[in-house]
Amino acid sequence: MAKPIRGSAGPRHVAIIMDGNGRWATQRGKPRLFGHQAGARRVREIVEACPECGVSYLTIFAFSTENWKRTQTEVAGLMSLFRRYIQKEARALRENDVRVRFIGDRVKLDVKLRMLMDELEAATAHCSGVNLTVALNYGGRDEVARATRRLAEDVAAGRLDPSGVNEETLPRYLDTCLLPDPDLVIRTSGEARISNFLLWQSAYAEYEFVDTLWPDFTAAEFMRLTESFGGRERRFGAVPA
Template identity: 50%
Template sequence: MSATAGPDCVPRHVAIIMDGNGRWATQRGLPRSAGHRQGVEALRRTVRAASGLGISVLTLYSFSTENWSRPQAEVRFLLELLRRFIRTDVAELHQSNVRIMIIGDRDGLEPSLRKMFEEAEALTRENTSLKLVIAFNYGSRQEITRAVQVLARKVADGKISPQDITPAVIGNHLDTAGLPDPDLLIRTGGEQRISNYLLWQCAYAEFVFLPEFWPEFDAASLARAIDIFRSRDRRFGGLKAQTA
């Protein structure tokens, strides 16, 4: 199987690692918090741009399981930014027919934050435009471990046999069950790694690493990444299609 995306192809699912808030602020002599605030503005721009392009799923890496090791003052600020975003933006997203989904481990989170997640998801569940997936307290290795533990319990209880466990079954036990795998993964900030993000799901994603920091990301940045995606020959392990 081989497919060149083509000039008019829009990736169905775009995943983004929003990197560089702190470095953006440091270069300007600003506190890291200023970078995180501008990062929220970039998030808003990106959601609007993705909706306008006809992207079906936009998954954003907002807070990893490793981010808890940051200074506690910064962690508290990031959590408060998330709360503000939910309080101020969910109604507008709902009016725009955007469905909000939150993936990651919710065990141990503050009850008030978990309630906000549940209310945002419930409010927008029937929306049929863009699916905005927020990866919060998310780590892909941890996600896969949780899925394997569930399947192991099912085997131990005699509900399934080991032979029943296929890639599709594993996928259906991940946080992203029911969503298409990402076609395109974008990371801003110049780093070229995927940092424990959607490891299973990105098996055949195209990776695009952009130099600009996340607060600088806008509709033009997204369009440029999609142009790069369109130029790729996606073989999915097969050979390039032969032409006569």
């Protein structure tokens, strides 16, 4: 178990549940997709703020496994938005030294979107600045189920000894196996729940639930939250010194 940390400089890995796009649009008499478009533009500002905040890893929750329950019109609009975003932002991401990864189950996504995701990952694989991870068709329970299935297949094939399976084994099968666990999880829009996001990885993360709707979430507020993190004592189950 990690040792208690007092007053760390700031979070290395921040994960964000970008909530409130629909409400932001409704407040302005616009369709929900208008809010999602505004939210997509906000992503660039937060990514660009990461180096100044000392954040090396940023993970954003773009579309959950439960979001398929929304109207067909909204889902189709979101999928189109994802495709356009990748095409529009690919060059800027490379120029800003941002490495992009996607996590989640890609099987249900359309072929064109999957192709663009693969291309963006390959095009930014050499980047070493900010590590941006986009959770797309992602659910924490689904991720653990898929990881457990692969682990069971390795046990059945004799590649893994079941007696050696422990809490360090499963993370090697998770979508986030190449990433450090998040230090700070932020949820916008005033909702105080984690919505099936990074369930295993966030076991010891600090949480911030803010009232700001995602399209209004500025780099200044992001910086304030990362600075506030530095004043926390993270005990990881230990007692204060």
